Amino acid sequence: MSVRTVNRGRRVVLVVYLVVIAIAGLMGAILGATRPDIVDPVLFGVVQLPASPLGMAAYGMITVGIAIGVLLGAVAYVAARFDTHEPGGE
Amino acid sequence: MAGQQLALTVLMGLVLVGVAALLTRIEDWRQYTPLAGGSAVAVGEDTGYGHREKPSGVIRWLTTVDHKDIGILYGVFALLALAIGGLMVMVMRFELITPASDVVSAQFYNALLTSHGITMLFLFGTPIIAAFGNYFVPLLIGADDMAFPRINAIAFWLLPPGALLIWGGFLVPGIAPAQTSWTMYTPLSVEQAHVGADLMLLGLHLTGVSATMGAINFIVTIFTERGEDVNWANLDIFSWTMLTQSGLILFAFPLLGSAIVMLLLDRNLGTLFYAVGEGGGPILWQHLFWFFGHPEVYILVLPPMGLISYIIPRFSGRKLFGFKFVVYSTLAIGVLSFGVWAHHMFATGIDPRLRASFMAVSLAIAIPSAVKTFNWITTMWNGRIRLAAPMLFSIGFISNFIIGGVTGVFLAAIPIDLILTDTYYVVGHFHYIVMGAIAFAVFAGIYYWFPIFTGKMYQRTLAKWHFWLSMIGTNVTFFAMLLLGYMEMPRRYASYDMVTVGPLEAQTLLHQAATVGAVILLVGQVIFVWNVVSSWLDAPKVTDTDPWDLKQSGLFTREFGWHADRLTAADGGEQQTVTDGGEKHEATDSPQPGDTEA
Ligand code: HEM
Ligand SMILES: [Cu+2]
Numbered sequence: 001m002s003v004r005t006v007n008r009g010r011r012v013v014l015v016v017y018l019v020v021i022a023i024a025g026l027m028g029a030i031l032g033a034t035r036p037d038i039v040d041p042v043l044f045g046v047v048q049l050p051a052s053p054l055g056m057a058a059y060g061m062i063t064v065g066i067a068i069g070v071l072l073g074a075v076a077y078v079a080a081r082f083d084t085h086e087p088g089g090e
Numbered sequence: 091m092a093g094q095q096l097a098l099t100v101l102m103g104l105v106l107v108g109v110a111a112l113l114t115r116i117e118d119w120r121q122y123t124p125l126a127g128g129s130a131v132a133v134g135e136d137t138g139y140g141h142r143e144k145p146s147g148v149i150r151w152l153t154t155v156d157h158k159d160i161g162i163l164y165g166v167f168a169l170l171a172l173a174i175g176g177l178m179v180m181v182m183r184f185e186l187i188t189p190a191s192d193v194v195s196a197q198f199y200n201a202l203l204t205s206h207g208i209t210m211l212f213l214f215g216t217p218i219i220a221a222f223g224n225y226f227v228p229l230l231i232g233a234d235d236m237a238f239p240r241i242n243a244i245a246f247w248l249l250p251p252g253a254l255l256i257w258g259g260f261l262v263p264g265i266a267p268a269q270t271s272w273t274m275y276t277p278l279s280v281e282q283a284h285v286g287a288d289l290m291l292l293g294l295h296l297t298g299v300s301a302t303m304g305a306i307n308f309i310v311t312i313f314t315e316r317g318e319d320v321n322w323a324n325l326d327i328f329s330w331t332m333l334t335q336s337g338l339i340l341f342a343f344p345l346l347g348s349a350i351v352m353l354l355l356d357r358n359l360g361t362l363f364y365a366v367g368e369g370g371g372p373i374l375w376q377h378l379f380w381f382f383g384h385p386e387v388y389i390l391v392l393p394p395m396g397l398i399s400y401i402i403p404r405f406s407g408r409k410l411f412g413f414k415f416v417v418y419s420t421l422a423i424g425v426l427s428f429g430v431w432a433h434h435m436f437a438t439g440i441d442p443r444l445r446a447s448f449m450a451v452s453l454a455i456a457i458p459s460a461v462k463t464f465n466w467i468t469t470m471w472n473g474r475i476r477l478a479a480p481m482l483f484s485i486g487f488i489s490n491f492i493i494g495g496v497t498g499v500f501l502a503a504i505p506i507d508l509i510l511t512d513t514y515y516v517v518g519h520f521h522y523i524v525m526g527a528i529a530f531a532v533f534a535g536i537y538y539w540f541p542i543f544t545g546k547m548y549q550r551t552l553a554k555w556h557f558w559l560s561m562i563g564t565n566v567t568f569f570a571m572l573l574l575g576y577m578e579m580p581r582r583y584a585s586y587d588m589v590t591v592g593p594l595e596a597q598t599l600l601h602q603a604a605t606v607g608a609v610i611l612l613v614g615q616v617i618f619v620w621n622v623v624s625s626w627l628d629a630p631k632v633t634d635t636d637p638w639d640l641k642q643s644g645l646f647t648r649e650f651g652w653h654a655d656r657l658t659a660a661d662g663g664e665q666q667t668v669t670d671g672g673e674k675h676e677a678t679d680s681p682q683p684g685d686t687e688a
Contacts, residue, residue, distance in 0.1 A: 009406060009473035016489050023493065023569065031576055034596045068492070075464060079411075079471040 017072055024064035025057040032056030155239035160246050161225030162543060164217045165536075167249055171213035172529075173619070174257075178206045180612060183605040189598055191585035199584035200269035201259065201286070207272030208290065210524070211390065212297045213253050218532050219393045220246075220304050223332045225543060227308060229649040230326050232317020237310040245303035248296045255293025259286020271582060273383070276364040276375040280356045288357060291350050298343045298350075305336035305343075326647070327410060330417050331396030334424040338385045338392070341428065346382040349375065373438060380431035388427040391523060392420060394531030395462055398484050401538050402466050405481035406473025407643040412465045419458035426455040436507045445504055452502035459495055463488060478638075479553035483534035486561045490526025494519060497572060512582075515575020521568045525611075530560070533618070540622075541637045542653050546629040552621040559614030566607030570600045633657065 031039055032053035041049040041059035049055035144150045144159075154160060182202050185193040194202070224242065228235055236242045259267025268287035270279040279287065312333045316325070353375070355361040362369040403410045410416060432440060432448040466488055475481065497519040501507050510516065533556070540548050577592035577600070586597060635654035640646040 008475045009470045012475050012477075012485060013467055013470055016485060020489060020492055023565070027569070027573065030573055034573075034593060035577060064496075071460070071464060072467070075468045075471055078464075079468050 021065045024060035028056035028060030029053040155243045157224045157236045164221035168218035175209035178202045183608040186601045189587035196584040201267035215390045233315035245300045248300035252293040252296035255289045258289035276372045298347045302343045305339035308336040327399040328396040331392045335392045338389045342382045342385040349378040380434045384431040385427045394528045397531045397535045405476045411468040419461040422458040437511045480534040480538035482557040483530045487530040494522030513575040514571040514579045518568045518571030526564045541632045544626045548625045556618045563607045563611030567604045570604040574600045
């Protein structure tokens with residue numbers, strides 16, 4: 001029962017990561033479609049994106065993806081370096 | 091008039107003396123302090139508490155001082171409150187399907203709104219955490235019971251009268267229920283004449299007293315009743331969060347109690363504590379309320395975080411990564427949570443320098459929360475994950491907590507808050523946490539420990555349905571609310587046909603989406619109730635001493651040790667003559683598949 005691939009953990013985490021990004025993209029798209037008058041997506045304060053559904057979706061997904069992605073990268077790094085528990089794991 | 095009052099006062103004094111005299115007669119209080127020595131009573135010794143023989147039937151539940159029974163009482167009470175609060179909000183969601191106010195009157199809507207909030211926070215949230223705490227903290231730390239079993243019982247029994255008072259405005263014909271919203275802002279809450287509001291304030295006061303008594307009990311229990319082999323270094327994470335939470339309760343709830351009494355006096359006796367001009371004004375109430383109110387949200391979230399920290403490793407086949415940091419972040423959140431209350435008051439015109447400092451601390455408190463999330467994910471990263479129901483709810487917790495937390499950080503930025511405050515964005519933000527995270531952790535805990543407190547196993551297919559319906563329902567409902575907030579839909583209105591900001595068709599559509607999500611949630615919870623009740627009554631007894639296969643990964647813990655002892659004890663009854671925890675359970679059968687997913 002516990003004989004599972006180690007990768008299962010990673011897969012689950014990555015799926016959650018993608019779902020959260022998708023939600024951000026969906027929110028951007030809906031806002032771009034309904035309130036183009038109030039949104040002004042400027043990626044990282046430099047790259048101007050169009051205030052359209054697509055532009056807002058890209059804005060949301062890239063911003064959230066990078067912000068949480070940095071954390072996820074840190075998780076991967078720390079897990080590889082410092083997570084010494086359970087020799088049978090890897 | 092004056093003579094009458096004097097007579098009344100004397101009479102009340104006499105009654106009090108009489109009660110005191112009666113108490114000294116019927117109970118010899120000294121006999122109830124056998125644990126005062128502080129050292130844990132040795133295994134199998136007679137502890138003097140109600141484990142020996144319990145009366146049967148209803149009397150048992152009315153008189154019990156056993157921490158496990160009280161835990162069950164808290165749990166049943168809290169789940170009933172969850173059902174009532176949930177049904178209240180369903181009426182509200184149906185009202186909001188159309189822009190006009192056509193299902194219930196606006197006044198009734200306001201009353202439901204008020205009662206929904208108070209019910210969920212004070213009658214569901216705090217008590218369900220006390221349920222887990224009472225049942226499991228003594229088992230986890232190797233104590234025979236809570237330090238003060240009778241205070242424990244009193245604390246619980248204050249809740250039902252508190253609930254009746256809180257719902258009094260609905261129950262007593264002829265008086266209108268409170269319509270103050272859960273924040274009870276003055277001057278509205280002083281001026282509204284409804285008797286229901288007075289009853290609600292009294293009930294709220296009782297639940298606060300109850301929470302405070304419970305908190306004192308947890309603190310003393312964790313400090314003085316630990317088993318010999320349990321020290322601060324190996325205290326489990328759930329007990330750590332209960333300890334921190336109890337500390338927060340101790341500092342937050344008494345203040346709420348005082349503030350409520352002042353509000354009651356303003357309402358009924360013409361004092362002017364919160365009056366404009368003579369008194370402290372509405373801002374005084376807001377300061378006092380949020381000095382309690384923000385810690386309250388962490389009071390509600392810390393033990394669920396503890397549950398998640400406890401459960402995730404057990405379904406990842408490995409220890410919690412960075413245990414120490416999870417404990418430190420718990421303590422950090424506990425301290426910082428008292429320094430952020432004014433982020434609820436950014437739009438009230440308080441001093442901008444004050445605002446800026448509260449914004450800084452609010453952003454800072456996101457760090458320990460992120461640390462926890464980081465540790466959960468790292469634990470899972472290299473783990474062998476088993477997607478049983480408790481784990482599914484834990485993963486749902488993380489996902490929803492990220493969304494709730496990120497939206498919270500945005501609100502903590504003053505310029506953003508000034509736009510979004512008092513819109514549905516705020517409602518979306520905190521429901522991602524209170525429903526998407528706190529309630530999910532509660533479900534995870536109920537499923538994880540189901541074999542312990544029922545001796546049965548739940549039906550895993552139903553549990554999965556429950557999870558997916560809850561996850562989808564939560565995200566549909568509260569995502570729609572975040573969007574509504576961006577469209578500047580104000581919160582706390584029964585109708586929105588008069589709303590002049592934002593596109594009405596889109597807003598209506600989003601409200602309808604939120605209602606659909608709420609219905610999905612409701613279906614999920616009906617399945618949950620059915621699963622719990624039918625499994626509890628009809629499922630075969632769990633015979634596996636290690637239903638989650640914890641031994642394989644070396645994560646077998648005391649509460650399951652207790653469960654195993656109960657199974658292996660000859661009579662399997664309530665007499666706890668066997669050890670109450672401990673790690674020495676060689677006499678167990680080989681693990682059998684439990685609910686662990688194939
Ligand atoms: C961790 C669990 C959390 C819970 C249970 C929670 C709960 C709540 C609740 C109940 C409210 C609404 C109060 C009302 O009725 O007006 C609220 C508002 C707010 N929350 Fe959270 N919150 C949490 C996390 C956070 C975080 C991490 C932050 C930011 C660092 C945050 C920032 C805010 C702000 C600024 C508001 C005020 C919004 C406004 O009214 O304008 N929250 N939260
Ligand atoms: Cu707050």
